[in-house]
Amino acid sequence: MHFLKPTPKPTPSHCVQSQATITAIGSYVPDRILSNEDLEKMVDTSHEWIVQRTGIHERRISGENEYTSDLIFRAIDDMARRYDKQLHDTDYVIVATSTPDTIFPSMAARVCGYIGARECGSVDVQAACAGFTAGIQLGNALLLTGQYRKVLVIGADAISRITDYTDRTTCILFGDGAGAVLLEHSGNKEGHILSAYSSTDSGGGHHVYLSNEASHIGEHEIIPSGKLVQNGREVYRWAVSHVSAGVNRLLEGSGLSPQEITWFAPHNANARIIEALAERIGFTNEQILSSIARYGNTSAASIPLAVDDAVRSGKLKQEDIVLMHGFGGGLTQAGIIVRWTL
Structure with a gap:
């Protein structure tokens, strides 16, 4: 079987079309700190070795009963409080995560419930560490349709839950946290x-x-x-x-x-x-x-x-x-x- 070879993408020569403006941002990390000194007691490593190779001094780790959804909700609360945003009228929620509490309902669907958005689209994005920026690209595309006015984009992971703490090459790297931005339609103005x-x-x-x-x-x-x-x-x-x-x-x-x-x-x-x-x-x-x-x-x-x-x-x-x-x-x-x- 033969397949047509795709035409190579041309190098972009103009700005992307946009109707999106970031109007709020929020974030959250767990309270528990896992320091390099803590890791020295768990695997064969040292503070100096970790800093030299990674630049990491410490990372935040979710509590025993603290899940990705909890990180997400706290980041949303932080954003809404700091920017005095009402979110019940959000049109679409996009959550980028590799560590959902549940495969379905999605984290995005659970966010809709948390913010009280009853007529709201929702989807989880699985693009690993590229998920947050991919989510903003998708949010901008939704706003360009003119059908949506407010899109909530979240990047969140509780990577500690999938980390092998016997593997010193990976366990030194990862921590947990969440961040959220609100994208709103820019109206008659060009997006940002x-x-x-x-x-x-x-x-x-x-x-x-x-x-x-x-x-x-x-x-x-x-x-x-x-x-x-x-x-x-x-x-x-x-x-x-x-x-x-x-x-x-x-x-x-x-x-x-x-x-x-x-x-x-x-x-x-x-x-x-x-x-x-x-x-x-x-x-x-x-x-x-x-x-x-x-x-x-x-x-x-x-x-x-x-x-x-x-x-x-x-x-x-x-x-x-x-x-x-x-x-x-x-x-x-x-x-x-x-x-x-x-």
């Missing part, structure tokens, strides 16, 4: 998403996965451990080369140079990956928004946590240009450039 890009390199999918079933990705056997499995070396190589190329495509679509971007907010996988990406693309360390030192790798929550930290500290200001780029399992990447208006 300036560029968008996404791609998937499925040939590398076996380098990071989670499965409860024995299967294969291509010729690669999948171990049904129910725990996150990652080949950190290969993910690093892929990220530095392919993700940097993806960010450059994103910049081309906006017509902006790295010097014209105020803040670079990548997925906080590992400080060494972030530094290598920044150097390769042309960002300075002063342009990076990171939550890695205090929170570790929080998967779909890492970008909103880093961005909201910058909002709370006063670093991120109105009219700043923010490049957010998620990447991870799939191997998938999704990025957006946003003019900040809060």
Whole structure:
């Protein structure tokens, strides 16, 4: 059987069409801190070794009876309180997560119940660490139809629940958290998403996965451990080369140079990956928004946590240009450039 070869995507030469404006942001991390010193008592590692290779000093871990939905609800509460937002009239909820409490009902459906939105669409997005930015892309597309006016996008993961704490190469990385943004229709004005890009390199999918079933990705056997499995070396190589190329495509679509971007907010996988990406693309360390030192790798929550930290500290200001780029399992990447208006 022969298949038609797809026509290569042209390099984007114009800004993305947008009717989305971010009108609120909120975040939440659990109270419990898992420090590097705590991990020294669990596996063969050291504070110095972890910091040198990852930049992580501590991470937040969900309580025994604290689930992904709890993290989500607290992030929503934080957003609604800080920006005095009513959410019962939300038209659509998108939740990006790899650790739902329940497969169905979805986390998004449960959010609809939590905020009292009775006539509301809902969907969970499974794009691993690229989920939050993919969710914003989808939210913008919904607003462009004109049928929806208010979309709630959430990135949340309780990665500690799928972490193997006997594997010192992965357990040092991950923490739990949630972040939420409200996208609202910009009316007669142009939206504030300036560029968008996404791609998937499925040939590398076996380098990071989670499965409860024995299967294969291509010729690669999948171990049904129910725990996150990652080949950190290969993910690093892929990220530095392919993700940097993806960010450059994103910049081309906006017509902006790295010097014209105020803040670079990548997925906080590992400080060494972030530094290598920044150097390769042309960002300075002063342009990076990171939550890695205090929170570790929080998967779909890492970008909103880093961005909201910058909002709370006063670093991120109105009219700043923010490049957010998620990447991870799939191997998938999704990025957006946003003019900040809060």
